[in-house]
Amino acid sequence: MxxxxxxxxxxxxxxxxxxxxxxxxxxxxxxxxxTVEQALEFYIPRLVSDDIYDSLLDSMELGIPLTTMADSMxxxxxxxxxxxIDVGMLAIPVIIEMLAFIGDDAGIDYILGTExxxxxxxxxxxxxxxxxxxxxxxxxxxxxxxxxxDIEEPEEMMEEAQPSGLMARRx
Amino acid sequence: xxxxxxxxAYTNLGITDEVEAPKKSSMSMGLLSxxxxxKAAENKPNEPKDRVRGYVSSIRNARKQITNG
Numbered sequence: 588m589x590x591x592x593x594x595x596x597x598x599x600x601x602x603x604x605x606x607x608x609x610x611x612x613x614x615x616x617x618x619x620x621x622t623v624e625q626a627l628e629f630y631i632p633r634l635v636s637d638d639i640y641d642s643l644l645d646s647m648e649l650g651i652p653l654t655t656m657a658d659s660m661x662x663x664x665x666x667x668x669x670x671x672i673d674v675g676m677l678a679i680p681v682i683i684e685m686l687a688f689i690g691d692d693a694g695i696d697y698i699l700g701t702e703x704x705x706x707x708x709x710x711x712x713x714x715x716x717x718x719x720x721x722x723x724x725x726x727x728x729x730x731x732x733x734x735x736x737d738i739e740e741p742e743e744m745m746e747e748a749q750p751s752g753l754m755a756r757r758x
Numbered sequence: 759x760x761x762x763x764x765x766x767a768y769t770n771l772g773i774t775d776e777v778e779a780p781k782k783s784s785m786s787m788g789l790l791s792x793x794x795x796x797k798a799a800e801n802k803p804n805e806p807k808d809r810v811r812g813y814v815s816s817i818r819n820a821r822k823q824i825t826n827g
């Protein structure tokens with residue numbers, strides 16, 4: 588007689604990895620630095636320290652925007668419970684400016700990340716509609732001729748159609 | 759469309775490059791003049807955003823000195 592497998596209840600519940608007791612995470616506890624100045628006193632010396640300085644310059648040379656770097660820095664600070672999100676958002680402009688200062692000092696052509704990116708390959712529908720309207724205004728005759736040609740073509744096709752009956756003459 | 763909150767926080771600071779000229783004190787120095795002191799320090803905004811604006815502008819000035827030689 589075949590044995591039926593017994594259900595195991597040792598597996599984790601779906602979503603269990605995303606749950607924890609309230610207060611067990613660093614960001615659920617009171618932050619270490621409560622003001623912008625305290626947070627900046629933590630960040631600024633680290634930016635110019637020998638450990639991080641070279642990797643910062645490498646990241647700038649690779650083309651990573653300074654805004655992205657500053658945002659990831661403050662996100663890590665929030666996750667570690669160093670400061671709250673609002674203090675981090677206030678500290679971001681100073682971190683970006685300090686990163687730009689480091690980049691200028693080292694003579695690196697960095698990307699700030701505040702420039703609006705324009706996708707040149709994508710043309711908006713409003714521009715297409717405007718171009719079509721202008722074309723209709725400028726070339727009405729050409730459009731009418733092309734429409735007439737489009738209508739005439741099916742008639743030619745009809746003429747070429749041959750009878751396919753049993754008693755029909757072969758052309 | 760830029761969705762990076764850091765870029766918005768940086769661009770929305772509203773820093774102007776114009777340098778404010780120091781105002782001349784109109785206080786007269788006569789014996790019978792009123793002994794009034796300017797209240798510039800009291801009018802200065804002390805919100806965190808204003809302080810951050812000051813920090814950014816000071817670093818930016820130092821950065822300009824580097825780029826301008």
